[in-house]
Amino acid sequence: TQSTRPQRILGAVQKNATRGDPRSVVRAIDQYCRNQEWAMNVGDEKGCILDSVVSEVNPATVLELGTYCGYSTVRIASLLPPHAKLITLEFNPEFAVIARQVIAWAGLEDKIQLVEGASGDLIPKMKEQFGVETFDLVFLDHWKDRYLPDTKLMEECGLLRKGSVLLADNVICPGTPEYLEFVRSSPRYESQYFKSHLEYTKVEDGMEKSVFLG
Numbered sequence: 001t002q003s004t005r006p007q008r009i010l011g012a013v014q015k016n017a018t019r020g021d022p023r024s025v026v027r028a029i030d031q032y033c034r035n036q037e038w039a040m041n042v043g044d045e046k047g048c049i050l051d052s053v054v055s056e057v058n059p060a061t062v063l064e065l066g067t068y069c070g071y072s073t074v075r076i077a078s079l080l081p082p083h084a085k086l087i088t089l090e091f092n093p094e095f096a097v098i099a100r101q102v103i104a105w106a107g108l109e110d111k112i113q114l115v116e117g118a119s120g121d122l123i124p125k126m127k128e129q130f131g132v133e134t135f136d137l138v139f140l141d142h143w144k145d146r147y148l149p150d151t152k153l154m155e156e157c158g159l160l161r162k163g164s165v166l167l168a169d170n171v172i173c174p175g176t177p178e179y180l181e182f183v184r185s186s187p188r189y190e191s192q193y194f195k196s197h198l199e200y201t202k203v204e205d206g207m208e209k210s211v212f213l214g
Ligand SMILES: O=C(NC/C=C/[C@H]1O[C@@H](n2ccc(=O)cc2)[C@H](O)[C@@H]1O)c1cc([N+](=O)[O-])cc(O)c1O
Pocket: 040, 041, 042, 065, 066, 067, 068, 069, 089, 090, 091, 092, 095, 117, 118, 119, 120, 141, 142, 143, 144, 146, 169, 170, 173, 174, 198, 199
């Protein structure tokens, strides 16, 4: 039977990456998606922007919205300090099955908790079910029409504190116009645009970093 793209990405990791070496997992996925078949990972170019924001924030708690195959999950977790935790939300069970294996290959199971379900349902349960107070960093890379409602929901649920950083992928392509308008015009956020390109292409895209001012 025909394999799926996430299955082929996992195959590339198992074939080309070293177990327990997160950066080799990241490299293997980038090489596969650049040379064999495109996939919606944040990728190597925007990945460097992600790396610099993660390193600057040095977060103890991270929320990722949209795991997909676990590329950015592994990329972020590989930079976290020893006791830091990353919670990643994935809606599609088939993607979750692949992501868990990619995360395991990288040897990052202890830093990462992958939770299956819809962000709108899971965000209100973060405190009670996952023992989270607030998130130091949130990486938004799920359905683009969910960026704004989920940001408002995180505020309402008290999951953001003064200084929490939101980093959003794809604010140009595919685009998140309502989210961008909100964070750029709201007095409660200090926003900054990082111009880049859509993963593995020359198409313009960018990431928006927004600091919650409390
Ligand atoms: O559409 C894009 N991303 C949507 C991602 C969605 C992911 O988030 C999960 N989710 C998790 C929790 C939820 O509540 C909902 C979905 C979905 O199950 C999927 O794994 C996209 C598209 C392009 N593109 O060039 O077309 C480029 C990109 O970088 C992109 O990120």
